[in-house]
Amino acid sequence: MVTVRAPATSANLGSGFDVFGVALDRPADVVHVERADRTTIEVTGVGSQYIPTDPNRNVVGAVAEALDAPAHIRIDKGVRPSSGLGSSAASSAAAALALNELYDRGLSREELVPIAAEGEAVVSGEAHADNVAPALLGGFTVATDEGVTTIDADIPLVACLPEIVVSTRDARRVVPKQASIDDLVHTVGRAATLSVGMCRRDPRLVGAGMDDRVVTPARAELITGYDEVRSAALAAGADGVTVSGAGPSILAVCGANDRTRVAAAMLEAFDDVDVSAQAYKTRVGSGAEIFEF
Numbered sequence: 230m231v232t233v234r235a236p237a238t239s240a241n242l243g244s245g246f247d248v249f250g251v252a253l254d255r256p257a258d259v260v261h262v263e264r265a266d267r268t269t270i271e272v273t274g275v276g277s278q279y280i281p282t283d284p285n286r287n288v289v290g291a292v293a294e295a296l297d298a299p300a301h302i303r304i305d306k307g308v309r310p311s312s313g314l315g316s317s318a319a320s321s322a323a324a325a326l327a328l329n330e331l332y333d334r335g336l337s338r339e340e341l342v343p344i345a346a347e348g349e350a351v352v353s354g355e356a357h358a359d360n361v362a363p364a365l366l367g368g369f370t371v372a373t374d375e376g377v378t379t380i381d382a383d384i385p386l387v388a389c390l391p392e393i394v395v396s397t398r399d400a401r402r403v404v405p406k407q408a409s410i411d412d413l414v415h416t417v418g419r420a421a422t423l424s425v426g427m428c429r430r431d432p433r434l435v436g437a438g439m440d441d442r443v444v445t446p447a448r449a450e451l452i453t454g455y456d457e458v459r460s461a462a463l464a465a466g467a468d469g470v471t472v473s474g475a476g477p478s479i480l481a482v483c484g485a486n487d488r489t490r491v492a493a494a495m496l497e498a499f500d501d502v503d504v505s506a507q508a509y510k511t512r513v514g515s516g517a518e519i520f521e522f
């Protein structure tokens with residue numbers, strides 16, 4: 230048996246739609262795999278009642294198929310599905326690393342990124358790699374069709390998860406098909422600023438670089454209380470706030486000592502609009518780990 234823990238991730242970071250991602254140091258999924266003649270799946274943990282066990286509908290089934298590695302796969306969910314925290318990606322990345330080890334396929338983590346992304350195609354319709362890349366490699370990742378670049382960033386974060394469900398598939402439907410040249414220039418400038426901020430481990434630059442005028446405003450409409458929560462986090466000292474992945478989680482970047490205040494302000498603002506929520510005080514973390522085999 231092989232057991233792998235893969236972390237939650239936050240994709241896009243505002244200005245880097247389908248490109249930027251960060252691994253979070255918590256929460257995480259744990260996946261156990263054992264060789265079998267055909268793939269079967271068991272799911273326990275947070276939101277497991279909403280996750281199919283049919284290998285054609287669970288992301289790990291697509292990963293086992295892509296690696297030609299049939300197995301009994303047990304998933305212990307720590308990352309709530311449809312959270313905007315890369316729930317499906319955590320399972321995909323963990324399964325890819327575990328099955329690669331179980332069947333001794335010898336693929337590097339970079340080579341496993343497109344395989345794990347096959348799982349994302351099952352749920353969102355597209356094999357976007359911006360969650361599976363940080364889930365496998367850790368840190369801040371830039372995923373393009375040329376491959377993945379990784380920066381070992383250390384940035385404090387707060388991820389606030391409301392009790393609202395936004396599926397990635399639905400949130401991809403509201404993404405505008407076109408952007409003006411002004412918005413393109415704005416986004417390139419912010420994305421470059423964010424990348425420099427990650428390299429310098431500077432929350433202020435990362436926060437300034439999150440601003441996005443194209444995708445985020447359309448997605449924010451799907452999250453009750455987004456504007457209020459964003460304003461509250463900024464007033465409490467956050468350096469930047471945006472939608473985490475496709476939502477509904479909201480991600481704030483701030484100084485390490487400001488996380489408690491920012492988290493409390495975000496929870497209070499959700500409460501004011503009658504939405505229950507939980508906040509993870511976290512930071513950019515490591516990728517998936519094999520911890521028992």
Ligand SMILES: Nc1ncnc2c1ncn2[C@@H]1O[C@H](COP(=O)(O)OP(=O)(O)O)[C@@H](O)[C@H]1O
Nearest residue numbers: 287288310311312313315316317320352396397
């Ligand atoms: N192993 C899995 N873990 C989480 N969600 C899964 C898994 N397999 C299939 N799904 C389905 O994927 C959807 C959640 O994925 P997605 O909308 O991308 O959420 P998230 O933003 O949390 O990744 C749900 O419909 C869920 O049933």
Ligand SMILES: N[C@@H](CCOP(=O)(O)O)C(=O)O
Nearest residue numbers: 240247313314315397474475
């Ligand atoms: N780039 C994707 C990221 C989806 O992230 P998730 O955590 O919501 O699955 C998108 O924005 O659609």
